Each structure stands twice: as structure tokens, then as C-alpha cells.
Amino acid sequence: MKRKREEVKERILEVLWLKPLTIQEISKEIDSNWLTVEKFVQELKQDGKIKEVISTDKLTLYQKINEDTYYNLPLTDKDRDTFKYIFSVVLQEYKDKKKIPKRTELAKAVVDVINETKLNLPVVWYLYGKIPLMITDSQRDYSTSYIPDNHEIINKTAKKVVEEQKYKNTSELKAEHYLKYANEIYRIKERLLSELEDFKNEEKIINLFNELFIACPIYEDKEAFFLTDRLIMVVRKLNLLSLLKENKREVMFALDALWKFLALYHFVESLSRDTRYPKTELINFYLGSVIETKKYATKESISNLESIYFNNISKFDVGSIKLSPETKKIREIMEEWTGED
Numbered sequence: 001m002k003r004k005r006e007e008v009k010e011r012i013l014e015v016l017w018l019k020p021l022t023i024q025e026i027s028k029e030i031d032s033n034w035l036t037v038e039k040f041v042q043e044l045k046q047d048g049k050i051k052e053v054i055s056t057d058k059l060t061l062y063q064k065i066n067e068d069t070y071y072n073l074p075l076t077d078k079d080r081d082t083f084k085y086i087f088s089v090v091l092q093e094y095k096d097k098k099k100i101p102k103r104t105e106l107a108k109a110v111v112d113v114i115n116e117t118k119l120n121l122p123v124v125w126y127l128y129g130k131i132p133l134m135i136t137d138s139q140r141d142y143s144t145s146y147i148p149d150n151h152e153i154i155n156k157t158a159k160k161v162v163e164e165q166k167y168k169n170t171s172e173l174k175a176e177h178y179l180k181y182a183n184e185i186y187r188i189k190e191r192l193l194s195e196l197e198d199f200k201n202e203e204k205i206i207n208l209f210n211e212l213f214i215a216c217p218i219y220e221d222k223e224a225f226f227l228t229d230r231l232i233m234v235v236r237k238l239n240l241l242s243l244l245k246e247n248k249r250e251v252m253f254a255l256d257a258l259w260k261f262l263a264l265y266h267f268v269e270s271l272s273r274d275t276r277y278p279k280t281e282l283i284n285f286y287l288g289s290v291i292e293t294k295k296y297a298t299k300e301s302i303s304n305l306e307s308i309y310f311n312n313i314s315k316f317d318v319g320s321i322k323l324s325p326e327t328k329k330i331r332e333i334m335e336e337w338t339g340e341d
Helices: 002-015 023-030 034-046 077-096 103-117 151-164 170-180 184-198 202-215 223-240 245-271 279-313 325-336
Strands: 050-055 060-064 123-126 129-132
Touching: 002 023, 002 034, 023 034, 023 060, 034 050, 077 103, 077 151, 103 123, 103 129, 103 151, 103 170, 123 245, 129 170, 170 184, 184 202, 184 245, 202 223, 223 245, 223 279, 245 279
Parallel strands: none
Antiparallel strands: 050 060, 123 129
16 A cells, blocks of 8 residues: 555656646546545645645646756656766766865766767756756765666766866866857856956957857847847946946946846756757746846846946036047937938
8 A cells, every 4th residue: 555655656746747737637647536646745745845836726736846956947767867877976086086076067077978978868058057957066975776778888988077177277167168068158258257357458348248249149038138238238338438447346246147147048948959848838837937036137237337327427528438430430320310211
């Protein structure tokens, strides 16, 4: 009886692996009666394995809890076991070299192993590059009894990857990673943050902002693109008023907020290339509210910069601002434009 009970619970967790379902939908999926499913769902809820994500008088949806993935995103048992095996093998290679890797180092090594062994595991682009969907933590024990069919190739590749990691610091590791996986916007972002921090060459900073604009993808709702454009416009205006340097911290805060917003789009786009993770369900059930929060923070940061610009523009003689020949031509064209075809 106990075994039957556990089997039903496992089946419930299996059908909840991707998206939330109602009691009726779970009953249909596992071919079990409504009362039995409701009883076991409540037990799983008490055990902290599932949670209610929508609860109204007419509808209650239950979602599986995945504490070991980013944003509680789903992972099949097989993928989880394979990740654990790779994590444990890579960590052992570091231990053999008497080194405890940082989270970024471990994540990059795992991605390299997955890439070189051509494993079908969910990896995503996020804040600092390409990472496994399952969270890496060098302090965790990833021991597993599961041994993949190609474990010998994984072991050999893990050894090679760790031995080939040659870098002075994490920034250099990230730069190598962005170059290796050919993601230009990540490279531009790192260079831009570095130039803003040092602030030795304003022209180079403006050029990098322009490059960021060109490299920014246009997603379906175009919000990320428009906010990138809005930030770059106010940065250019502050530069024309020679206010960029004294407000570099606010610019860096706004760039950081924008990047966190853009990174979520990169996250969704990269994960949804895996057919097991439809974009609509990723946004509706997992990342929609997070995206809205990041969007709000970005708008607030950019609005702060715009306020600085508007509060200062009245103090300047706009006619005395030196414009490039190209800007002057654009200004003349815009002055002559009537808005008619």
C-alpha cells in the first residue's frame, strides 16, 4: 500500500514537471480518481514538494517546486541526475588540483563539458553568460548513483576542461567565455562597465553605448529594445552637457538595471530554443512577474537620469554646445521637416 502511495505521488510530480495543473487535470493525466489525487496533492504540498500558484473560488493550480533551478524552472529527473553527475565529476577535478571553484568558474566548466560532449541538457544565457539551468554551488554534495551511458567521455572532457582553464581573474574568464560562444552584446556590456568605472575616454564610452544599441536584439514585445534606446539617448544628452562623468554612478546603476532586464530576455530566448520549454509557458507560469519587476526597475533608473538632464538643461546655453558635423546635418534636416511626405 505504501509503495502504491509513493508511486502515485511520483506520477503527480512527473506530470507537474513543466507547468501547473488543476486537481482535475492531474487526475486525467495519471488516470486516477479525483479524491485520491486531491489527498496526495495536499500531502505533497505539506512536504514542500508542490505549491499553489493560483488559488480562487473556481480555480486552483498546483506547481512543482524546484529549489535547485533558476526561478523554480522545471527539470526532468533524468536531466537533474545527469547534471548532478557532471557537477560531481567537474568538482572532483578541481579538488584534485586542490582548488575550490567560484560559482562562475564551476558554471562555465559545466557548460563547456555539456557543449563538447553534445549533451541535450538545458543551458541558458543569463547575467554573466551561458550557465546550466540547474544552479551550481561548489559547496554542495552532488553525489549520485546515476551513471550516464557516455560517462567515460564526460569524465575525460571534464578533466580536459578544468586543465585548460587559464585565466587571471573572473573577468578574464567571462571575456573568454563570451568570445568562445560568440555573444557580442555580453562582450560590449563588460567593456562598457569597465570604461565607465575608469572613465578615461568619454568618446569610447559613447561609442560602446552605440554598439550596445546596435547589438540589442529586437524581441517580440520590443520593450527591451525601446528601453535600451531610451537609456542611450539620455546618456548622449548628458554627454553633450558635459554631465556624464559627474553622474557616472547613476549611469552605471541604470545600465545595470537595463542589463538585468535584458538578461531575462536572453534567458527566455535561449531556453525556449529547447522544444521542451515553450516560451509562452515560461513567461506565463515562471518569469512573467519577474520580467515586469525588472522592467519597472529599469524605467525608474532611466527616469532618474532623465530628471538629471531636465534639471540641468535650463542652466546651459544650448546654442553654445559643440555639435559634430553629422549632428548638425541631422538637426538641419529635422528643422526643415514638416511631418508631411
